[in-house]
Structures are given as structure tokens and as C-alpha cells.
Amino acid sequence: MTQNSELKTPIPYGRQHITEADIAAVVETLQSDFLTQGPKVAEFEQAFARYVGAKYAVAVSNGTAALHLCALALGVNEETRVITTPITFVASANCIRYCGGTVEFADIDPKTALLDVANVRAMLESKPKGYYHGLIPVDFAGAPVNLEDFRKLADEFGLWIIEDACHAPGGYFTDSKGNKQLCGNGAYADLAIFSFHPVKHIATGEGGMITTNDEKLYQELLKLRTHGITRDPALLEENHGGWYMEMQELGYNYRIPDMLCALGLSQLSRADEGLARRKQIALQYDEAFRNYEGIEVLGTDAAALSSDGETGHAYHLYVIKVQDRKGLYDFLREHNIFAQVHYIPAHTMPYYRNLGYKKGDFPEAELYYSQCLSLPMYPTLTSEEQEFVIAKVKEFVK
Template sequence: MTQNSELRTNNKPIPYGRQHITDDDIAAVVETLQSDFLTQGPKVAEFEQAFAEYVGAKYAVACSNGTAALHLCTMALGVNKESRVITTPITFVASANCVRYCGGTVEFSDIDPDTALLDIHKVRQLLESKPKGYYSGIIPVDFAGNPVNLEEFRKLADEFGLWIIEDACHAPGGYFIDSKGEKQLCGNGRYADLAIFSFHPVKHIATGEGGMVTTNDEKLYQELLKLRTHGITRDPALMEENHGGWYMEMQELGYNYRIPDMLCALGISQLRRADAGLARRRGIAKVYDKAFDNHSGIKVLGTSPDVFDAEGETGHAYHLYVIKVEDRRGLYDFLHQHNIFAQVHYIPAHTMPYYRSLGYKKGDYPEAENYYAGCLSLPMYPSLTQEEQEFVIEKVKEFLG
């Protein structure tokens, strides 16, 4: 870029993530606003069916947000005060909190330093340190959009009698390559019992707030539907009694985790261009990769080798583009001074005051803490322009000298 680069970008704020709302999105929402249903209408089921098809799962249940999706999963799987569940400390805290909502115990396990994904070898060590049956399940996270190899985690889970919830909030459209050379889309239910997604504005598909659970298990699907709506069923086949067409039964304690039709209308519209958005994210990542290749002051967060297909194309979904630098605070502040709002993902969950009150302490998971000390997420979203990205790269390199 030239010395007038800041002027050429109009000095506009460049966030790390941003929603992209089109005229088609607005029209879809307006149409629903003018319809007979604002909530509990036909758009919910339409969005669920379209999303299930997109990820290759049999069933999908839309809900109010990604955290609600996680909570629904733990409830449906019967997590209680006797349950012990393993997850990664490098995630948004909801991945762990959902276990606590049900009274269960969260046990963190350290990450692979190259990818920041849950390290399956460390999980095995943790499992082998206790008798079988001590742990209930695993919640691996497709961190930054880099898919976890769930085929390997499924083998481990089956060996120790565990369920799996895949936290795929960062990875709709992402995939890994299994042992047969086949693509396994995140959330397709082939290896995980349940998978969850978020439609927060910075995610691939934005509905404002919103979430989705996918599964191939019909029993879990029916349980999710009931728990999403106060534990109530209106299906006569599932009722103990039936007083007439108005009758409904609350059969267990559920929650109001429903999502409105107008948000589902937005989700359906966004889903239609999800592949284009994903391709753009991968293109942005390639530009960053080339710019930072062999730069001594920058280490780019690695990608798992099993997400590349035979043609060398990646299954990484690139919700985030993460670099690691020595002076993270200095670079963060410098970029913010130039209206580049890079962000840090994530503060290790076990170092939060709440989890420290449960007995965790700094030093428990050194790889997670080493990752956190230097990580920074650069702007990554489909509407990021070439000029804006060049400006980001220029300023990163300028700071690092």
C-alpha cells in the first residue's frame, strides 16, 4: 500500500468479524414480518430442514442461541451432578458452562500447541487415569473453523463409553477427511451424538442471535424439541392423556429456547450464500498465509493435516484467522490505534474467576496458557475488501518491523 493507505480505506473501523446483510436478507425478514407468524411458524421448520441438508444431518433443531443449543444437548444427554465431562480450555466459556448448568463437573484437557484443538492424546491420558465410567462425555470444539477429527474421537469415546457433543459454532461448511478418504462435514452426526452451531453476527450465518443442534438420533431429536419448549409436547402419540385439540402436556422441566420466524427467515436467506461466504473466507486466509509466510515475528495458527482433500483443498472454515506474536499487547494496541479491531480468542476458561473458584488455577494447562499469551485474531469476514486486508497486513508488518 502507499503512504496514503489509511485515506484509501477511508479510515473506517475494520473489526475482526462482521455480519453481511443484503437486500435479499432484508426482503426475507420483511416478508415474514408481514405474514401471519412472527414465532412458532413455518420458517422455523424450513430453516431446520435447510440447515440439516447443508451439513448432511438427519435432524436439526433451531433455538435462541448457541449457548441454548449447548444446554439443550447436555439436558437431552442426561447430564447431572454425577456427570464429568471433558472439554478444551480454549473456547468460549459456554462450551464448559453448559455442563455446569446441569450440575455436572467440567474437566479441562490441554490443547495441541500447533492447532489449539483439544489434544486427543492428552484426553486419552486423562481417561486412562480414572476407571471406566468415571467420565460421561467429551465436548471437542472446531476452534477457529479448524475441524476436529471426530472419527478418532469417536473411537476413543466408544472405548470408554462416552457421548460426544461437537461444538461446531466456528465451522459450518467445514470438513475433515476420514480414514476412507471421505469428507465428513462438521455437524453431520456421523461421529458425534449431537453438534451445535451459533448464528451470532460474527459467525458464518448471522440471524442476530440464534443457534442450531444437529443429530442423526431420532430419540435425541424428539427430546430436544420438547426441552426447547418448556418440556411440553402437543403430539397426541406422546401424551399420557388427551382432552382435545387444545391439550398439551408438560412432561419434564424444559426452557423457552425457541427462535422467532423472522430470525429463521434471515437464516434461510443467509444460508443460500453460505458457500460463497466460506469460499471468500478461505481466499482471505490464503492472502494472509502468503503475506506472513516465513516472517520471523509471526506464527500462524496451524491447520490439521486431515482437513485437506486429495486436491489439496482445505476443509478449514476460517471463522477466525489467528496469528501468534511475542508482543501481543503491543500489536493489539497498535492495530486499534489504526482502527483495526483485532481480538483475542480465547482467555483460557480455567483461568476465569468462576472456574478458579472450583479449584482450577493458572499453570494447570500450559499449552493453553502459552497459546493465549501470544494469540491474536485478525479481521476475517466475507465483506472484508482487498484494500482493507492489505492495510491490515501492512500495519502488522509495520509494528513487527
Template structure:
């Protein structure tokens, strides 16, 4: 059997044709496909505005800039995430404070965040960055209530969860990134994500003022909008009004994103089907613990989980990791707790600070999860996992 990675992109003939058409058009970048992709993606998640950028990290950085993060800002996030969720605060000079996870879901624990916020004077913290880890949606309604009580903003890191949702207290479906409870949300289009553009990211929001800032900061802080100019020397004139970045995304990648978006729901359905097979296979196996779906993301027999990853916990994680690799199954670990990285240790964090996150890390393993995973391949993976654990 050929090697089985933990995740991979699927590029169709329609995807290829969409890119070729853009390559032979008048615009490779700063053309019409960017706005088309933004409009389509905003509609997909149910947000008013979307801004496409060069990658998910750029999306996070733009969010912290737009919200005014600076040297006086303190922002709370989870240690179980890719480091960009925390680094974006540091880019703007702010301080990052981690809070521990709910071990059942590996999501940022809202009650622990509340305890942390209420242990300090009002105004001590600026905002919260919850992460929809593995595609499992955070209950943002809980975080919004806390944020409103203490004057905090929320950035939803939804890089893992386009198409995911949770059910709020009114019984309404809240899609990840729809802007109902978070000020801003970000997505990633890295190849292993649901929508692949090679590199790329998106910010969504319902706030028009934040939207305008994102557009400005994405392109060097430069505007050509006539009504915003302090002077106007002619049709060529532009002004750099803020210190921004070149975080643009090319049209050809947006063309690919548009094509991939057309089958996003089919890919999501396939991911959920793969997850059900894993759930059934491991349900009665002693020694394998499957991460639970956030209860707010469960509705009857349907789940709002977007399943970017399928994570299990086993006692001998290193042994299982090596055993699977011997059989060309390339499972992965998500994530090394951010606070244990040398950079964050240099800022005062230590191993042992967040025991639930560290316990999770010692046991977690992400199994192959992508729409083109075949039934035969999945059965092979399941068989090797059971074979190792039951030894």
C-alpha cells in the same frame, strides 16, 4: 480508512426482503420458517435432524440435558473456547474437566484426552465436548474411537465451522455437524458467524430419540403430540412432561437464516481466499506464527477449515493489539483460557494447570476475517502487522 473490525455480518437486500415478508405474514414465531430453516440446515451439513434454538448457548444446554448430564457426570472439554462450551455442563450440575491443546492448531489434543480418560476407572467420565476452534475441524474420528472404547458421548461444538469438514481414515469427507462421529453438534448464528440471524443457534443429530428430547426441552418440556399425551381433553390440550426451557427462535430470524444459508458457500470461499492471502503474506515473516490447519482437514490443495477466525501468534501480543487499534484495526483475542476465569478457579482450577493453552493465550490475536473485507482493507491490516513486528 474506516474502522476494520475482526468480524462483521453482511446483510443483503435479499436478507431484508426475506425478513420483511415474514414480518408481514401470519407468524412471527412458532411458524413455518423455523421448520424450513431446520430442514435446509440439516441438508447443508448432512445430518438427519436439526433443531433451531435461541442461541448457541441454548443449543449446548439442550444437548447436555438430552444426554442426561447430572451431578454425577464428568465431561472433558478444551480451555480454549468460549465459556459456554463448559458452562453447559455446569447448568446440569455436572463437573467440567479441561484438557490441554495441541499448540500447532489450538484444538483439543486427542492424545492428551486419551491419557486423561485412561488415568481413571472406566465409567468415570461421561462425555467429551471438542470444539472446532476458529473453524478448524477437529478430527472426530479419533475422539469417536476413544469414546466407543470408554462408553462416552460426544458433543461437537461446531459454532465456528458450518461448511467445514475433515477427511476420515476411509478418505471420506465428513462435514462438521453431520452426526457421523458425534452424538450431537451445535452451531451459532451470532452476527460475526458465517450465518447471521442476530441471535440464534442450531443442534444437529442423527439420533431420533435425542431429536425428540431436544424438541421437548426447547419448549418448556411441553408437547401437543397426540401419541405422546397421557390424557387428551380436546384440541387445546397440551402436557408439560419434563422441565424444559423457552429456547425457541422466532420465524423472522429463521427467514434471515434461510436467506443467509443460500450464500453460505460463497462466503466460505471468500473466507478461505482471505486466509490464503494472509498465509502468503506472513509465510516468511520472522516473529509471526500462523495456526496450522488440522491435517485431517487438508485434501490436496483444498482445506476443510471454515475460517471463522484467522489467528496469529506473536510475542508482543498486547503491543500489536494496541498498535492496530491506534490505526482503527480492531483485532480480537480468542480466547482467555476458561480455567483461568474466576468462576472456574473457584472450583479448583489454577493458572498453570494447562501451560500450552496459557502460552497460546499470551500470544494469540485474531485478525479481521469476514467475507466483505476488501482487498485494500486486508492489505492495510497486513502492512500494519508487518510494520509492528518488523520493528
């Protein structure tokens, strides 16, 4: 490989991949009778539910809306207390605050940066049963949380679970019986959510999805997504005719348009191909940085490895840890490599500090943040570009 002396085309940490087939799918819908509330929404929902192995799926305007609707459907209110991780995008916590509930954080497992089940248990045992109401574990970077372990906790302490699987469509962990449990399949979580932001595995520009196996929650989500309104004759308190609808509770306009669902369907059709390419890129990074002094690769949960050695990691991100993270970040940008940091611990944000949190509360999360850097990871990253990234990382660290 040439040193590609100073690549003229920037290499971002993530990038959408829009094909001619994607464009054609959107154009076809634009030329149809429905731009919103049409057939493509249900088609996308059904296809996505099959993809993750869940009974039901509800498409919404974005991942944050998905989280908010989950909290509403579960009855979160001012008396609700929920535990989540500080290493996540703030929406994972904010959704509880939208409903007036209290968010409490638990520290991470330093090997994986996932919510640490032992820390969560310690928090639960420190209070009487009933003090906490729910958990929001996050499949951070695409590493699947072992939800079997969290389900045991939830059952013991009477909690619900929202799985934030925005980073992990197609990911899975292997349960104690040797079964692959796909992220979002509803086997252990009450609800799961996904995002279709451009840097995610499936891109619709903006968009999100909720999956569940609970029919009652599913029906509630359908109403909440559309102003709390239903047209279902079986659910109406009165029925004046074919035009009649009822607003039965306070809901939101969190609908997603048909053209975005058409794009989502097209993207979903090659999701496995994109995931396979992400795993190839991760393997190349693994080989380059294995035992390389000064670089630590963020590990994966052991439960993400099946008996045949295949990883269930979905690799939304590829994260390394270095001592001089700021120096490496700046050095890479000088060479047109736009690595990123995921995430600033949520409890250190001014909003959460104003609620009583402070730096030092979660030392593992804060140590992780001081060292982490997400390297370019997306299916259209070329081998030459990746070799250039690897070379520049090693050049700086060396």
C-alpha cells in the same frame, strides 16, 4: 495501494453481511401470520440439516441454549464428568455446570489450538472406566476436529460427544477412508451445535442450531426447547381434544422466532459463497506471513486437508501468534484495526479458579493465549483493507 493513511472506517475482526435479499426475507415474514412458532422455523431446520448432512436439526434461541439443551437431552446431572478444551468461549463448559455436572479441561495441541486427543486419552486412562461420561471438542477458529479419533476414544470408554461447531458451518475433515466429514453431520458426534451470532458465518442476530442423527435425542430436544411440552398425539398420556398439550418434563423457552429463521434461510442460501471468500482471505494472509520472522500462523489439523489439497477449515477466525501480542493489539487499534483475542483460557476465569483450577494447569493453552491475535476475517473485507492490515502487522513486528 496507498497507505490509506489511517483508515477512517474501522476494520473489526468480524462483521455481519446483511443484503437487500435478507431484509426482504425478514419483511415478508413480518407481514405474515406467524412471527414465532410458524413455518419458517421448520423450513430453516430442514435446510440447515441438508447443508451439514445431518438427519435432524433443531433451531433455538442461541448457541448457548443449544449447548444447554444438548446437556439436558444427554442426561447430564450432578454425577456427570465431562472433558472439554480451555481454548473456547466459556459456554462450551458452562452448559455442563448448568446441569450440575463437573467440567474437566484437557490441554490443546499447540499446532492447532484444538483439544489434544493424546491428552484426553491420558485423562481417561488415569481413571476407571465410567468415571467420565462425555467429551465436548470444539472446532476452534473453524478448524475441524478429527472426530473419528475422538469417536474411537468415546467408544472405548463409553462416552457421548457434543461437537461444538459454532465456528465451522461448511467445514470438514477427511476421515481414514478418504471421505469428507462435514462438521455437524452426526457421523461421529451424538450432537452438534452451531451459533448464528452476527460475526458467525450465518447471522440471525441471535440464534443457534442443534444437529443429530439420533431420532430419540431429536424428539427430546423438541420438547426441552418448549417448556418440556408436547402436542404430539402419539406422545400424550391423555388427550382431551385438539387444544390439549402436556408438560411432561421441566423444559425451557429456547425457541427462535420466525423472522430470525427467515434471515437465517436467506443467509444460508449464500453460505458457500461466504465460505469461499473466507478461504481467499486466509490464502492471502498465508502468503503474506509465510516464513515472516516474528509471525506464526496458527496451523490447521492435517485431517482437514483432502487428497486434492483443499482445506476443510471454515475460517471463522484467522489467528496469528506473536511475542508482543499486547503491543500489536494496541498498535493495530491506533490504526483503526480492531483485532481480537480468542480466547482467554476458561480455566483461568475466576469462576473456574474458584472450582480449583489455577494458572499453570494447562501450559499449552496458556502459552497460546499469551501470543494469539485474531485478524479481521469476514466476507466483505476488501482487498485494500486486508493489505492495510497486513502492512500494519508487518510494520509493528519488523
